[in-house]
Amino acid sequence: MTPAWNHNRICSLLNIEFPVIQGGMVYNSGARLVAAVANSGGMGLLGSGSMRPDLLRDQIRKAKTLTEKPFGINLPLLYSNSPENMKVALEEGIRVFFTSAGSPKRAIAPLKKAGCVVVHVAASAALAKKCEDAGCDAVVVEGFEAGGHNGREELTTMVLVPECVQSLKIPIIAAGGIACGKQMLAAMALGADAVQIGSRFAITQESSGHDNYKKAVVEAGSQDTHLVLKKHVPVRLLQNSFRDEIMELENRGASREKLFEALGTGRARAGMLHGDLKKGELEIGQVAGLINDVPTVAEFMTRLLAEYELAKAGLCKL
Numbered sequence: 001m002t003p004a005w006n007h008n009r010i011c012s013l014l015n016i017e018f019p020v021i022q023g024g025m026v027y028n029s030g031a032r033l034v035a036a037v038a039n040s041g042g043m044g045l046l047g048s049g050s051m052r053p054d055l056l057r058d059q060i061r062k063a064k065t066l067t068e069k070p071f072g073i074n075l076p077l078l079y080s081n082s083p084e085n086m087k088v089a090l091e092e093g094i095r096v097f098f099t100s101a102g103s104p105k106r107a108i109a110p111l112k113k114a115g116c117v118v119v120h121v122a123a124s125a126a127l128a129k130k131c132e133d134a135g136c137d138a139v140v141v142e143g144f145e146a147g148g149h150n151g152r153e154e155l156t157t158m159v160l161v162p163e164c165v166q167s168l169k170i171p172i173i174a175a176g177g178i179a180c181g182k183q184m185l186a187a188m189a190l191g192a193d194a195v196q197i198g199s200r201f202a203i204t205q206e207s208s209g210h211d212n213y214k215k216a217v218v219e220a221g222s223q224d225t226h227l228v229l230k231k232h233v234p235v236r237l238l239q240n241s242f243r244d245e246i247m248e249l250e251n252r253g254a255s256r257e258k259l260f261e262a263l264g265t266g267r268a269r270a271g272m273l274h275g276d277l278k279k280g281e282l283e284i285g286q287v288a289g290l291i292n293d294v295p296t297v298a299e300f301m302t303r304l305l306a307e308y309e310l311a312k313a314g315l316c317k318l
């Protein structure tokens with residue numbers, strides 16, 4: 001670990017060099033991305049939300065061939081195969097779990113018993129406090145600028161992080177709207193111990209997202225994403241005909257059944273993994289407007305940390 005970060009609570013907790021977490025992302029964070037982040041000194045998380053247990057096992061084994069550094073998994077708790085995915089990850093020796101989408105209460109006992117670090121993703125200070133009380137080692141607090149599924153609270157990272165810092169003792173990882181060193185510095189200035197980055201890592205060479213999806217994000221502006229399905233399962237999506245169709249139905253007051261019928265199945269796989277830009281679901285955050293290239297993870301990490309140091313030096317001058 002470099003001297004600059006050796007007192008950082010998240011670096012010590014996760015045994016990583018830099019306080020940078022690559023958020024677990026369906027159809028994007030497979031073994032290649034996770035290993036590249038680990039090899040660059042951050043914490044990579046496999047996106048188990050889009051993996052059946054056999055695929056998750058393969059991806060854990062593959063990542064181990066690509067890095068000797070620690071890595072973990074993101075485990076959304078609401079899917080029917082979540083218990084099986086947890087079992088597989090434990091069998092394969094994973095000891096870092098970032099849980100999300102649900103309450104961490106029930107998952108925490110077996111994970112702690114197995115000696116795991118458990119971090120949960122929260123979209124409000126109230127849920128973040130519940131995570132601390134339930135025994136989580138740290139919490140990701142995610143503003144609704146973020147890509148992917150969001151809380152219903154619609155709180156921004158700028159408001160959520162300091163609110164959580166006031167009331168929590170465990171380390172806080174800021175997420176939502178962070179894609180460059182200046183934003184990382186701002187999050188740390190608000191009191192975060194580390195940052196979790198999703199969208200920016202989705203648009204790297206090593207992400208398993210389709211090239212069409214990456215190109216669409218590079219061409220997008222910051223106003224090209226919208227939060228849809230706010231009353232049901234809020235998710236931030238890039239503009240395309242699929243998203244327009246969902247928004248139009250919502251605006252017309254369509255029932256839950258009608259909305260889910262229009263959603264269909266396999267839309268996220270079609271959009272992000274297979275590159276169907278019309279009918280597919282393209283999850284990405286507001287930072288799409290700041291994403292203008294598709295670097296390797298190593299290039300991005302070097303850039304991120306250099307920008308961070310430059311921004312810090314600039315502030316000192318002020």
Ligand SMILES: Cc1cc2nc3c(=O)[nH]c(=O)nc-3n(C[C@H](O)[C@H](O)[C@H](O)COP(=O)(O)O)c2cc1C
Nearest residue numbers: 023024025026049100146147148176177198199285
């Ligand atoms: C394409 C995509 C897929 C995501 N999938 C998941 C997921 O499966 N589980 C989860 O907890 N968060 C998921 N997220 C959220 C990220 O882990 C991360 O918290 C978020 O992207 C941070 O905000 P940012 O996009 O502004 O960097 C996803 C985000 C994106 C962009």
